[in-house]
Amino acid sequence: MTQLFVVGTGPGDAQLVAPKALAAIKASTDLVAYGLYLDLLGDVCNDKQHHDLPLGEEIGRARLALNLAASGKTTALISSGDIGIYAMATLVFELLDQQLQGKEDHPEWLDVEIQVVPGISAMQAGASRVGALLGHDFCTVSLSDLLTPWETIEKRIHSAGTGDFVISFYNPVSRKRDWQLNHARDILLQYRPASTPVLLGRQLTREDESIRIITLGELDAKDVDMFTMVSVGNSESRHIVNGSREWIYTPRGYSKKL
Incomplete structure (x- = not known):
């Protein structure tokens, strides 16, 4: 064989x-x-x-x-x-x-x-770069509507928002698709605060890697390209800073035991 x-x-x-x-x-x-x-x-x-x-x-x-x-x-x-x-x-x-x-x-x-x-996967590589973003329930959504109707994608984003999942967006923008990411942002803002941390990871683990941590309110498609992974924390994800080093983690509830 x-x-x-x-x-x-x-x-x-x-x-x-x-x-x-x-x-x-x-x-x-x-x-x-x-x-x-x-x-x-x-x-x-x-x-x-x-x-x-x-x-x-x-x-x-x-x-x-x-x-x-x-x-x-x-x-x-x-x-x-x-x-x-x-x-x-x-x-x-x-x-x-x-x-x-x-x-x-x-x-x-x-x-x-x-x-x-x-x-x-890119979402795992990105999460590792900033700490433990995927520490609790998460999902992925592709924003490309070339093969999947936008109505289906939109429903899935609403469901992720309702379920309070950390969400990683694949195919966030392309030369011909520049509006879906901002629309997705606006949907998520209905379910979680504008201060929610967001990872923009471009060319992850490659020589020209770029990592940025912003907020959901600051997320804009003009700052993203087809080589960028966009991962949005849930309502409990935390952005912490120690001098020049910063991380994002999503707690699982251990604070009750600490």
Whole structure:
């Protein structure tokens, strides 16, 4: 049986790539990814056949990876962060589901052995940079309405606000989408104070990383780009300062025991 590794390589820092992910890449002859992800991995990708498809070609990448594996090539489909969170793993299984329903004509895909290798997500990397932002219940919401209707996204933001979840926004803005983040901010302001701490983490763990701590009231889409993770604390999240060092943490209720 041929092998397809579906690999998450973390937020960018080579030291945060899991040993199991490295082993999967080393075992593969063919690597399928957006080119930047292979560049970030460095020498481990040497002597491999690279299949670099641009952003926007996610379906093509998943199809190519399945086809390569089905042809007998040990293949790694690679994405940054965790490949199961807003990434390529779901497309692989959606294509397999389509095949099982008779909507695809690739029965050879069903003979591929698939192993998903998780990675550290951007929200985890961002939270670690400022302390313990994800210390209590949290959720993620993608603000991209390319595949999900905005009405559905808006309902989920209201639900996160009602539930008082720490919330991390993926895909907060893009060149063609510049209003959703401010709208999301205004929704959350109905449920938590304007002083709620917010993390803006750009290019997390990479050479040009930028970390800012602001408040929910200060959050503005003009200060965010597609490389930025936006994480909003809940109503109890605390921003604390010790000299030049500052942190955010979300308490779990231990103060009653301290």
